[in-house]
Amino acid sequence: ACVEDNDIERAIKHMMAFIEQEANEKAEEIDAKAEEEFNIEKGRLVQTQRLKIMEYYEKKEKQIEQQKKIQMSNLMNQARLKVLKARDDMISEMLNEARQRLANVAKDPSRYPALLDGLILQGFYQLLESKVTVRCRKQDVQMVQASIMRNIAIYKAAVKTNLEARIDQDNFLSPDISGGIEIYNGDGKIKVSNTLESRLDLMAQQMMPEIRVALFGANPNRKFLD
Template identity: 80%
Template sequence: MALSDADVKKQIKHMMAFIEQEASEKAEEIDAKAEEEFNIEKGRLVQTQRLKIMEYYEKKEKQIEQQKKIQMSNLMNQARLKVLKARDDMIMDLLNDARKKLNNIAKDSNQYPTLLEGLILQGFYQLLEPKVTIRCRKEDVAMVQAAVQKNIPIYKEAVRCNIEVRIDENNYLSPDISGGVEVYNADGKIKVSNTLESRLDLMAHQMMPEIRVALFGVNQNRKFMD
């Protein structure tokens, strides 16, 4: 049975409608899949950037924390150095005060001659030389001569050796020295400095740990006292 033109047109129209419907559905499917892939990719990119941002700020936070620790350490070191300097200044002030009082010892007519005797005899024992030379202040010559005469028998008795002592009256110690003597061997190459200033310096060095403890208390971080 032959189809009329109207039937053909109707079938063509129906087929076109079907094709359009399938195309529309396919397009919607493609759009949906594209939207899904877009959202997935967008989420991935957002998460990646979020992690990068978090990593960046975590790194910055660590850098800032490290800088804070370094600054705090520097400030503590500066404070510690200031404290140490203040303590050293205090000790130097005490030693300077002690040096100023040395003159009072030499002015004591009862104490100073006995002190000279001890300083001279100690010089003999330290050198253990058969010939020695003593230098002193010009105003102490008479006292030194008396001390030498008193100490020679004591020295001979102790070491069983003779000793010849010369007082150097061509080269006196500076009048700025508070007192005491310098004792030399025969050629002058070995010297024992027993001036009051040198004895004070020696005692200060030996007693420095005790002085620090007396002034500032025990340092808990200090393992050795010498």
């Protein structure tokens, strides 16, 4: 009976050892499986987050690049406006200097009378009226009167009509005017301004493209020349 008990006890221990070993192997298998699934899930999450981070920074990079382009465009426009303003300022200074020199034209007895002749006759032709009033500087009255007399004859011969022209002795040109004349029709509603200043402004307006090319060179963006 003692021998049988020992055999039973050994059999039980052996069975318990087998069960324990099997349990340990199963636990190790479960741990290994759990670790594998954890690593897979961790890798998936890391990859997902990495993609999100990459996408986030890619968007940020594009935004920064766009902002850089906008800023660069703004800076270029500001620089272009500064260049254009500097050019306009230079042209304005040049025209102001030319205006200051106009006074010398009226002081030249070899040039001014002939210039007045051209300005007065042109005014006659522009108005084509039978009666006109000429306004001039006070110091030019005698010179303008002589020019009127000369040019009435030229006008009559060209147009074949009579012309009465008088100098406005009540209203003279402003002392700021360097020379030249203004001519009005009979009722004073139509005016031809042929002062030296107005002629300079007209000439500057007509020659502005040539002036810009002479000062700053040809515009590379301009495809057609009028």
